[in-house]
Amino acid sequence: MRYVIDGYNLLHAMGVLLGRAGPHRLESARLILLDRVLALHGDRAGDVTVVFDAAKAPARVEAEQDHKGVRVLFALREEADDVIEALIRRDPAPRQLTIVSDDRRLKEAARRRQCVSSGCLDYLEQVGRPPPPTRDADGPAKPQRQSAEEMQLWMKEFADLADDPKLKGLVEFEAPSDEE
Numbered sequence: 425m426r427y428v429i430d431g432y433n434l435l436h437a438m439g440v441l442l443g444r445a446g447p448h449r450l451e452s453a454r455l456i457l458l459d460r461v462l463a464l465h466g467d468r469a470g471d472v473t474v475v476f477d478a479a480k481a482p483a484r485v486e487a488e489q490d491h492k493g494v495r496v497l498f499a500l501r502e503e504a505d506d507v508i509e510a511l512i513r514r515d516p517a518p519r520q521l522t523i524v525s526d527d528r529r530l531k532e533a534a535r536r537r538q539c540v541s542s543g544c545l546d547y548l549e550q551v552g553r554p555p556p557p558t559r560d561a562d563g564p565a566k567p568q569r570q571s572a573e574e575m576q577l578w579m580k581e582f583a584d585l586a587d588d589p590k591l592k593g594l595v596e597f598e599a600p601s602d603e604e
């Protein structure tokens with residue numbers, strides 16, 4: 425899955441950027457966001473594009489940059505929403521694209537092209553979650569129960585806990601038998 429993220433929209437949702445901010449604070453906030461996106465996507469960071477508004481950006485700012493593999497676009501002569509809508513329109517496989525924004529206009533543009541649309545907090549929750557465990561093709565779906573031998577080893581190892589007054593009545597201990 426590829427992602428196009430409305431940068432300032434996500435920054436506001438994260439609580440990193442509240443109210444008005446000067447250029448240095450904006451730069452710092454952008455770096456926090458980009459590093460977070462990088463951490464969330466890891467090896468798949470190359471599948472992420474983050475778009476920032478930059479109508480009042482200094483002349484030296486390039487429209488496209490790379491942040492450790494994350495593609496960063498600055499909307500220099502238009503709004504970030506316009507750039508994101510153009511990316512949605514031009515995408516050859518929109519069903520493989522997730523648009524991250526709380527902006528109604530972008531959600532509608534994503535819906536029209538059958539892109540996945542995710543609100544900012546939903547995105548953070550979804551990608552921040554560890555992936556579900558995978559099972560080996562040859563391995564069992566569930567962990568195996570301990571064998572009788574393993575159980576006996578553990579019972580012998582922790583036999584002294586049966587006499588602990590703090591544990592009396594909480595756990596029933598069976599003394600291991602040597603026959604098993």
